[in-house]
Amino acid sequence: MRIGCHLSIAKGFEKAVLVAPELGASCFQYFTKNPRGFRGAKQLDRVDAARGVAKMKELDLVAIGHAPYLINLATPEEELFGLSIDALVQDLVIAEARGTYGVVVHCGKHKGQGEAYGIERMHQALRSVLEKNPTQNVQILIENTAGQGSEVGYTLEQLLAIVEPFDRSHVGFCFDTQHAFAAGLLEPENPRDFKGFQHPDFMARLKAIHLNDSKIPYAGRKDRHQRIGQGEMGAAMLQNILTDPRLQEVPFYLETPVDDERQYQEEIAACRNLVG
Numbered sequence: 001m002r003i004g005c006h007l008s009i010a011k012g013f014e015k016a017v018l019v020a021p022e023l024g025a026s027c028f029q030y031f032t033k034n035p036r037g038f039r040g041a042k043q044l045d046r047v048d049a050a051r052g053v054a055k056m057k058e059l060d061l062v063a064i065g066h067a068p069y070l071i072n073l074a075t076p077e078e079e080l081f082g083l084s085i086d087a088l089v090q091d092l093v094i095a096e097a098r099g100t101y102g103v104v105v106h107c108g109k110h111k112g113q114g115e116a117y118g119i120e121r122m123h124q125a126l127r128s129v130l131e132k133n134p135t136q137n138v139q140i141l142i143e144n145t146a147g148q149g150s151e152v153g154y155t156l157e158q159l160l161a162i163v164e165p166f167d168r169s170h171v172g173f174c175f176d177t178q179h180a181f182a183a184g185l186l187e188p189e190n191p192r193d194f195k196g197f198q199h200p201d202f203m204a205r206l207k208a209i210h211l212n213d214s215k216i217p218y219a220g221r222k223d224r225h226q227r228i229g230q231g232e233m234g235a236a237m238l239q240n241i242l243t244d245p246r247l248q249e250v251p252f253y254l255e256t257p258v259d260d261e262r263q264y265q266e267e268i269a270a271c272r273n274l275v276g
């Protein structure tokens with residue numbers, strides 16, 4: 001079973017690959033570029049990427065990229081819409097060079113245009129991204145939201161509707177436990193009752209889990225991660241998810257709010273303890 005965490009690539013991609021096993025991580029996530037901006041993206045260092053890929057194979061690691069938060073695939077604003085599409089295409093290229101199997105992107109915000117509009121706009125955006133996508137092996141992984149503000153993608157029905165027109169090999173899911181808890185999808189007592197875990201299309205597309213505890217109570221509709229066992233979800237609930245036999249093949253990635261990424265060593269060890 002793969003458990004890992006988000007890692008900084010500020011010192012290079014290869015460096016992150018080498019840090020992962022030191023923390024006990026068998027998978028990791030990185031930001032494809034500055035998470036809060038579109039412009040000023042550093043030139044992709046292909047030598048560093050190739051070295052990282054070779055080390056990943058040697059160390060039996062897998063990785064995913066996370067797209068910038070500014071991307072909004074459901075926006076009614078044409079300029080932001082175009083920038084979002086181009087940014088995601090670029091992220092797929094970056095991810096492929098780094099031997100990464102997926103790029104996580106959040107569901108969009110419709111900004112008052114309504115949920116049906118938001119989903120249709122995401123179809124339009126994803127179609128455009130896939131048309132321009134020059135990569136072969138990188139999947140777009142749509143992340144469920146907490147349902148904050150005008151976000152779409154906080155119910156199973158919406159998530160399935162967003163990916164429906166697209167082939168599974170191109171568009172999959174990343175499932176964030178904190179967002180799902182805040183959206184009311186993962187119930188405190190019975191997280192395994194989430195209908196997605198029994199849904200063939202959802203499960204076939206599920207390629208990553210963001211394992212986070214929550215600062216926000218159940219159904220609180222806000223995106224606020226907490227460290228494992230220290231939040232409103234708690235260790236028992238997270239254990240219930242981690243040990244679900246249906247999820248054993250899916251890599252788990254921690255995005256908990258640590259002060260220093262070295263602390264992920266404790267977080268990952270805590271998860272391994274919960275797995276038993």
Ligand SMILES: [Zn+2]
Nearest residue numbers: 143176210255
């Ligand atoms: Zn997440």
